[in-house]
Amino acid sequence: MAEPSPAPRTAHPYYMHDAIYAQPGALRLVTRGQGDAIEAAAARLREMDHVLFTGIGTSWHAALVGELLFALAGRLGQRACAVHSFELASYWPEPAARTGVIGMSHRGTNRYTLEALARAKASGGIAVAITGKSTDGSAGADWTFRTVDQERSGAHTISYTAALALLATLAATVGGDSDIPRELDAIPDMLALLLGQESWEELAARYGDRRCYWFVGGGPNTATAWEAALKMSEASHAMAAGFNCEQFLHGAWAALEREDAVFLVAPPGPSHERCLAVARVAKEIGVPLIALAREDDREIASLAAETIAIPEVNELLSPILTVVPLQLFIYHTAIRRGVNPDTTRSDEPAYGRARAGLSL
Numbered sequence: 001m002a003e004p005s006p007a008p009r010t011a012h013p014y015y016m017h018d019a020i021y022a023q024p025g026a027l028r029l030v031t032r033g034q035g036d037a038i039e040a041a042a043a044r045l046r047e048m049d050h051v052l053f054t055g056i057g058t059s060w061h062a063a064l065v066g067e068l069l070f071a072l073a074g075r076l077g078q079r080a081c082a083v084h085s086f087e088l089a090s091y092w093p094e095p096a097a098r099t100g101v102i103g104m105s106h107r108g109t110n111r112y113t114l115e116a117l118a119r120a121k122a123s124g125g126i127a128v129a130i131t132g133k134s135t136d137g138s139a140g141a142d143w144t145f146r147t148v149d150q151e152r153s154g155a156h157t158i159s160y161t162a163a164l165a166l167l168a169t170l171a172a173t174v175g176g177d178s179d180i181p182r183e184l185d186a187i188p189d190m191l192a193l194l195l196g197q198e199s200w201e202e203l204a205a206r207y208g209d210r211r212c213y214w215f216v217g218g219g220p221n222t223a224t225a226w227e228a229a230l231k232m233s234e235a236s237h238a239m240a241a242g243f244n245c246e247q248f249l250h251g252a253w254a255a256l257e258r259e260d261a262v263f264l265v266a267p268p269g270p271s272h273e274r275c276l277a278v279a280r281v282a283k284e285i286g287v288p289l290i291a292l293a294r295e296d297d298r299e300i301a302s303l304a305a306e307t308i309a310i311p312e313v314n315e316l317l318s319p320i321l322t323v324v325p326l327q328l329f330i331y332h333t334a335i336r337r338g339v340n341p342d343t344t345r346s347d348e349p350a351y352g353r354a355r356a357g358l359s360l
Contacts, residue, residue, distance in 0.1 A: 006152055009342065015152035016235060016334075016341045020327050021195060023158050024188040026148050027320070030162045031169050034145055041143040042173035044126050048100040051076055054085040054116050058156045058230065059104035059163070062130075064223040065319050066102060066167040073168070073316055075175035085112040089119070099125040102167075106159045107150065108135030110360065117141055128170075130163050145170070153342040155235040157327050160227065164320045183314050187321065190311045194324060198308060204332035206306075207290065211259035213238060214252075214287075215326070216278050218245040218271020224319045225265060228326040235341035236334040245274040249281070258286045263329075265322045266293045266300050269315035279303040290329075292322050 009015060031038065045051055051070055053063035060082075067082035074080065083092060085103065089112040095101065101120035103113040108131035117127035118140055129141035133149050147162035165184060172180035213232050215225040222244040229242030243252055256262070262282045266275035276299055282289040283303045291297075291304035294312065301307045308325045310318070334341035345351040 008340070008347070010340070012335050014331075014334075014340060014342050016155045016157060016327075016331050019151055019153055019158040020324065020331060022148075023161050023324065024192040024195070026158050026162050027165050027184075027188045027191065030147060030165050034166075037143050037145065038170055038173050041126075041128055041145075042170060044142070045074075045100045045102075045128070045170075045174050047098070048125065049079065049098040050096065051080050051100040051102065052088065052095070052116075052120075053080070053082040053102050053104075053167075054088050055104035055113055056085050056110055058160050058227060059106065059110070059113070060084055061223040061227040061230070062104045062160060062163045062167065063102075064226075065164055065220050066104075066171070068220050069168055069171035069316055070174060073175050073177045073180050074171035075177075085110065085116050088112070089115040095120050095123045095125055097124040099123060100128065101125065102128045102130065102170075103141075104130045104163050105135075106132050106147075106156050106163075108132065114140075130166055132159055154344040154346075155231055155327075155330075155341055157231075161320050161323065168317055168320075180314070180317070183317055187313070187317065190313065190321060191324060194311070194321060195328070198325070198328075200325075200328040200332045201335075203290075203306065203329055204336050207261045207288065207329075208333040208336040210261040211239065211257055212261075213240040214248075214256070214260060214262045215240065215242045215265070216245050216248050216262060216275070217265035217322070218275055219269055220316055220319050221265040221267070221271070221322055224322050224326070225263075227323055228263065228330065231327060231330045232333075234344050235330050235339075236337055237339050237345055238333065238337070245271055245278050248278055249274065253278075253281050253285070256282070256285050256287050260287050262287050262289045263326060264289055264291045264293075264300070264304075265326075266291055266297070267310055267313070267315055267318045267322065268294060268297075269318075276300060276303075292325060
């Protein structure tokens with residue numbers, strides 16, 4: 001007999017709050033009991049001519065991080081490629097033989113991701129699914145890796161970071177990288193420290209009423225910027241845009257207004273110099289900049305209205321950390337705006353009708 005769905009929460013703490021704070025514990029456990037399957041999947045993926053990473057929404061952002069993890073830590077180079085699963089299923093040709101597809105879907109039901117996995121198998125390749133617990137929509141995959149229990153909030157937070165941790169573990173196994181697993185082991189403690197680092201309510205009080213929110217990052221944190229913009233729309237119902245740092249510098253900044261806020265994800269790495277250019281643009285125009293950067297990053301701090309200190313971490317793994325302060329800001333901004341961050345606005349009649357008419 002199926003358990004009844006939990007009642008919606010109507011005040012803080014909403015389910016999104018619980019999920020955010022459960023992330024350190026979830027990351028400590030996410031690979032438990034899956035080690036043998038990870039080894040077996042990695043051995044087959046290593047043999048593939050191409051490995052495609054696919055998903056939609058938050059899962060698409062995980063796919064983008066996965067692409068770089070496998071290209072670098074997995075040592076696949078240009079054999080690793082992220083493709084949006086709607087595009088992969090609707091526009092791309094049938095995959096060649098010896099193609100592996102790694103598909104992310106929190107609920108295991110996204111039709112385009114499932115179709116992409118099925119096409120890989122039909123062409124003689126392999127299919128790997130990363131999904132939440134208590135799903136069976138990926139039953140046709142060669143391997144299915146489980147993240148966390150299904151989230152009660154529509155704003156997926158814990159399932160995103162858990163998927164990133166699984167991707168990092170799988171990439172390190174493919175590439176024989178011994179540093180990544182050790183660095184992953186340290187992340188839950190870093191994350192627990194980060195969760196208590198700031199007064200997130202006060203940050204939302206200072207910046208929770210801006211005209212538009214711009215999230216900017218580079219490298220693996222391009223996905224962080226896109227994920228934060230999506231969450232800002234889903235959970236806070238605010239106007240938001242996510243950009244790669246170089247793309248932002250190629251004209252998007254012209255739409256900035258002083259009533260906006262720019263969130264810049266700028267850990268050390270190849271994109272740091274261009275993130276610094278973003279910070280200078282925001283400073284010159286007079287838009288408040290909230291920077292996620294290393295504590296000793298004086299260049300960024302001198303240009304920022306606020307700096308959220310990020311621990312020293314491998315840039316490839318940094319999206320697991322950098323997204324969490326943004327989740328918290330978005331959550332408390334939703335509270336300040338008087339909206340329920342769990343429902344994707346489907347508790348309002350017109351939006352509920354719109355959602356009911358969607359097939360996702």
